[in-house]
Amino acid sequence: MLDTTDTPLKSLIRRRKPGYSLEAPFYTSPEIFEADMDVIFGRHWIFVGVEPDIPEPGDAMALDIGKYAITIVRDDDNEVRAFHNVCRHRGARLVLDYKTTVGNLVCRYHSWTYGLDGKLLFAEHMGADFDPGCHGLKPVHCRSLEGLIFICLSDEPPADFDIMAARMAPYLAPHDLRNAKVAFEKDIIEPGNWKLTMENNRECYHCAGNHPELTVPLFAYGFGFAPEELDEHGRKEAEDYAKLITTSHREWESCGFPSEMVEHLDDMVTGFRTERLPLAGDGESHTNDTRAACRKLLGTINDPRHGALHFWTQPNSWHHFMSDHAVVFSVLPLDAERSLLRTKWLVHKDAVEGVDYDIENLTAVWDATNDQDSTLVGYCQEGARSPAYEPGPYSPHTEMLVDKFCNWYIGRMAEHVGR
Amino acid sequence: MSAHTTDASTLPQNSSSPRSASPEPAAARLAGALPAWNPELDDTLVVRAVREETPDVKTFVLAPEKPCLFQFTPGQFLTLDLDIDGESVNRCYTIASAPTRPHTLAITVKRVPGGPVSNFLHEHVRVGSILRAVGPMGDFSCFTQGTSSPLPRYLFLSGGSGITPLMSMARTFHDLAEPRDIVFVHAARSPVDIVFRGELELMARNQPQSFRFAPVCEADSPREPWYGLRGRLTPGLLNHIAPDYLQREIFVCGPAPFMAAVREMLKGAGYDMARHHEESFDFGELARAEPEVAADVVSAEALAAVQGAVAPSATTYTIEFARQKRSIECRSDMFVLDAARRAGVRLPSSCSRGLCGTCKSKLISGTVDMKHGGGIRQREIDAGMALLCCSRPTSDLVVDR
Numbered sequence: 001m002l003d004t005t006d007t008p009l010k011s012l013i014r015r016r017k018p019g020y021s022l023e024a025p026f027y028t029s030p031e032i033f034e035a036d037m038d039v040i041f042g043r044h045w046i047f048v049g050v051e052p053d054i055p056e057p058g059d060a061m062a063l064d065i066g067k068y069a070i071t072i073v074r075d076d077d078n079e080v081r082a083f084h085n086v087c088r089h090r091g092a093r094l095v096l097d098y099k100t101t102v103g104n105l106v107c108r109y110h111s112w113t114y115g116l117d118g119k120l121l122f123a124e125h126m127g128a129d130f131d132p133g134c135h136g137l138k139p140v141h142c143r144s145l146e147g148l149i150f151i152c153l154s155d156e157p158p159a160d161f162d163i164m165a166a167r168m169a170p171y172l173a174p175h176d177l178r179n180a181k182v183a184f185e186k187d188i189i190e191p192g193n194w195k196l197t198m199e200n201n202r203e204c205y206h207c208a209g210n211h212p213e214l215t216v217p218l219f220a221y222g223f224g225f226a227p228e229e230l231d232e233h234g235r236k237e238a239e240d241y242a243k244l245i246t247t248s249h250r251e252w253e254s255c256g257f258p259s260e261m262v263e264h265l266d267d268m269v270t271g272f273r274t275e276r277l278p279l280a281g282d283g284e285s286h287t288n289d290t291r292a293a294c295r296k297l298l299g300t301i302n303d304p305r306h307g308a309l310h311f312w313t314q315p316n317s318w319h320h321f322m323s324d325h326a327v328v329f330s331v332l333p334l335d336a337e338r339s340l341l342r343t344k345w346l347v348h349k350d351a352v353e354g355v356d357y358d359i360e361n362l363t364a365v366w367d368a369t370n371d372q373d374s375t376l377v378g379y380c381q382e383g384a385r386s387p388a389y390e391p392g393p394y395s396p397h398t399e400m401l402v403d404k405f406c407n408w409y410i411g412r413m414a415e416h417v418g419r
Numbered sequence: 420m421s422a423h424t425t426d427a428s429t430l431p432q433n434s435s436s437p438r439s440a441s442p443e444p445a446a447a448r449l450a451g452a453l454p455a456w457n458p459e460l461d462d463t464l465v466v467r468a469v470r471e472e473t474p475d476v477k478t479f480v481l482a483p484e485k486p487c488l489f490q491f492t493p494g495q496f497l498t499l500d501l502d503i504d505g506e507s508v509n510r511c512y513t514i515a516s517a518p519t520r521p522h523t524l525a526i527t528v529k530r531v532p533g534g535p536v537s538n539f540l541h542e543h544v545r546v547g548s549i550l551r552a553v554g555p556m557g558d559f560s561c562f563t564q565g566t567s568s569p570l571p572r573y574l575f576l577s578g579g580s581g582i583t584p585l586m587s588m589a590r591t592f593h594d595l596a597e598p599r600d601i602v603f604v605h606a607a608r609s610p611v612d613i614v615f616r617g618e619l620e621l622m623a624r625n626q627p628q629s630f631r632f633a634p635v636c637e638a639d640s641p642r643e644p645w646y647g648l649r650g651r652l653t654p655g656l657l658n659h660i661a662p663d664y665l666q667r668e669i670f671v672c673g674p675a676p677f678m679a680a681v682r683e684m685l686k687g688a689g690y691d692m693a694r695h696h697e698e699s700f701d702f703g704e705l706a707r708a709e710p711e712v713a714a715d716v717v718s719a720e721a722l723a724a725v726q727g728a729v730a731p732s733a734t735t736y737t738i739e740f741a742r743q744k745r746s747i748e749c750r751s752d753m754f755v756l757d758a759a760r761r762a763g764v765r766l767p768s769s770c771s772r773g774l775c776g777t778c779k780s781k782l783i784s785g786t787v788d789m790k791h792g793g794g795i796r797q798r799e800i801d802a803g804m805a806l807l808c809c810s811r812p813t814s815d816l817v818v819d820r
Contacts, residue, residue: 103774103793103795103799104776104794106794113770113794121792122774125641
């Protein structure tokens with residue numbers, strides 16, 4: 001019998017088949033997009049930027065998450081804070097530029113002036129009965145994990161951020177992101193639902209066929225394979241890779257670089273995964289020749305061969321920390337079928353462009369990879385619009401992590417809208 | 420039996436009742452013969468009340484921790500020893516209250532753009548705050564200065580927050596019901612800036628024969644057009660307020676240019692300067708040595724009241740607004756924004772307190788003395804920007820406006 005009391009979303013959530021891609025409405029429906037923005041982006045920790053985006057007191061950054069306008073500022077005590085970027089007078093947007101420097105936060109419209117703690121300091125002509133204490137900026141929960149800035153729009157953010165932070169801090173600390181600078185950043189709009197962008201990132205099944213640049217530094221078998229399909233040569237390579245992982249981890253851990261895999265992609269509210277992976281050949285970094293792109297290494301690292309630390313968070317980020325530079329990615333949904341992918345390349349703050357690094361060389365691999373991925377995401381989006389689309393099976397060897405992304409998503413939606 | 424008769428019959432008989440064992444706490448502060456406050460033994464004062472006198476003037480009512488009485492002559496000042504951001508700062512504030520109400524002592528402070536002390540007092544000092552102080556000190560007082568005559572006639576001339584010592588004197592005579600003929604003139608920027616307006620009007624009503632209050636405003640307030648005396652203090656205006664002013668004992672307190680203008684005016688009118696008394700701080704000296712202290716007393720409204728009068732200690736600089744192709748004069752003790760306003764040069768501005776940054780401008784050349792309130796970053800200052808609302812010129816300026 002049909003359960004007519006269910007919303008279409010609830011039915012879709014309930015009948016999601018584990019191990020298969022999601023049904024088309026999850027990628028195309030404006031209603032489900034609204035629910036995603038409310039449940040996923042409104043109630044979970046969202047990666048929005050890095051401390052080097054706002055390196056000095058008074059630096060501010062503006063960004064939009066769905067309907068929300070947010071500003072992230074660095075206050076005079078060097079703390080990173082987030083506020084709704086909305087004046088408490090007539091609602092005008094306060095910080096107008098993506099990145100800027102302010103004394104206090106001042107509304108252009110009527111000069112209402114807020115301290116960097118959000119307190120309303122000045123509002124002219126408001127009369128004796130006006131209480132500035134009731135008109136401070138609305139704060140947004142904000143946390144920096146070793147320089148990676150996360151915000152949560154909910155009044156009650158998921159508490160397990162602390163568990164992730166405690167687990168991840170030792171992995172990230174050696175790269176000392178707080179003493180890095182954004183050498184380059186690039187926004188692209190991918191022509192697809194944000195989940196397609198994320199799913200694409202969670203597997204490398206597509207890498208061999210699409211990413212000639214990325215597969216130079218990355219091992220072909222680094223993200224899974226079907227062992228029964230390997231020939232003798234392939235088996236040897238896979239065995240060698242397994243050995244390399246073991247010996248590399250041992251070596252890195254012995255000199256203070258936590259490396260072993262930690263994976264909580266679908267068993268925590270704040271899902272994440274990390275592992276330090278070896279790079280192909282004598283690889284040092286994600287570059288076309290696998291050599292370090294920056295002569296000055298991050299943090300106190302003195303050997304460029306420390307592999308690449310991968311760090312993924314649900315629902316919207318992934319990051320690669322190499323010895324010489326870091327690349328961080330943030331996905332911000334625009335509508336059901338478009339997503340903003342914001343990529344930042346960071347190097348040591350004292351590194352000099354043109355001397356220690358070259359932007360083109362620094363960004364070549366991921367700039368090309370992002371473009372290729374964007375095209376692939378577009379293909380999926382177009383396909384999802386076709387009535388002929390039906391969920392297909394994930395590879396049990398190379399797409400386990402895509403499945404975990406979908407498990408996490410469906411689980412979080414079910415938690416809030418019902419199953 | 421009614422409750423009233425029960426109380427009346429039992430209270431006097433039972434002096435050890437629980438009620439009399441825990442008396443009204445204020446009673447202790449009035450009880451018996453209290454000792455005089457001695458800052459050498461105990462310099463801590465508790466803020467017992469904070470009053471908003473005008474939009475940028477607050478009164479802080481202080482009392483000793485242990486009940487005792489303040490003794491001073493009206494017109495004296497107190498020196499606060501403040502701890503601001505870990506730094507010890509001393510500032511003198513004239514006592515505004517009267518010694519006839521010795522249980523508390525009040526200082527009245529005008530907020531100064533970028534002034535660390537006045538802003539600290541306005542923003543951080545609340546009821547219950549503890550301040551350390553020494554004093555009272557000073558000999559600017561009608562009790563100790565002036566010719567003794569059985570019925571002295573006074574003219575009190577005050578500009579801006581310079582009203583405080585004269586207010587203390589006026590309150591003292593009022594409380595003692597001492598017959599003194601006083602004309603109390605106060606120069607303010609606009610009606611809302613008249614400090615103690617309600618109380619001065621009340622004193623005038625209480626003493627219709629002997630106390631006259633004459634506020635003089637430079638401009639209207641947004642919600643109160645000013646129909647009273649307007650403009651700057653001139654012999655003509657003074658003659659209008661108090662035709663017998665040449666026969667009066669004159670006490671003056673206000674910004675240095677205000678007092679200088681009064682001096683010149685009285686000399687010009689043939690006044691016997693032996694009977695002229697100024698607040699004992701030398702504001703000219705003070706302005707050079709400690710501009711922030713002077714600024715606490717110097718007020719924009721009083722400057723407005725003496726516009727045109729050149730203070731001996733002030734230098735005049737030329738400010739050029741490059742894009743508007745306008746050039747104005749600005750005295751070294753005036754904020755560039757105020758000078759521009761008076762000269763009819765329109766600049767974006769809002770808070771006038773160095774907070775909002777609306778008036779942030781690029782200085783193409785020249786230097787300023789700026790005391791901002793957080794509206795500008797050191798990086799911007801280093802890049803040649805300034806907030807004109809809280810910058811006084813220290814050279815000729817060219818501004819990119």
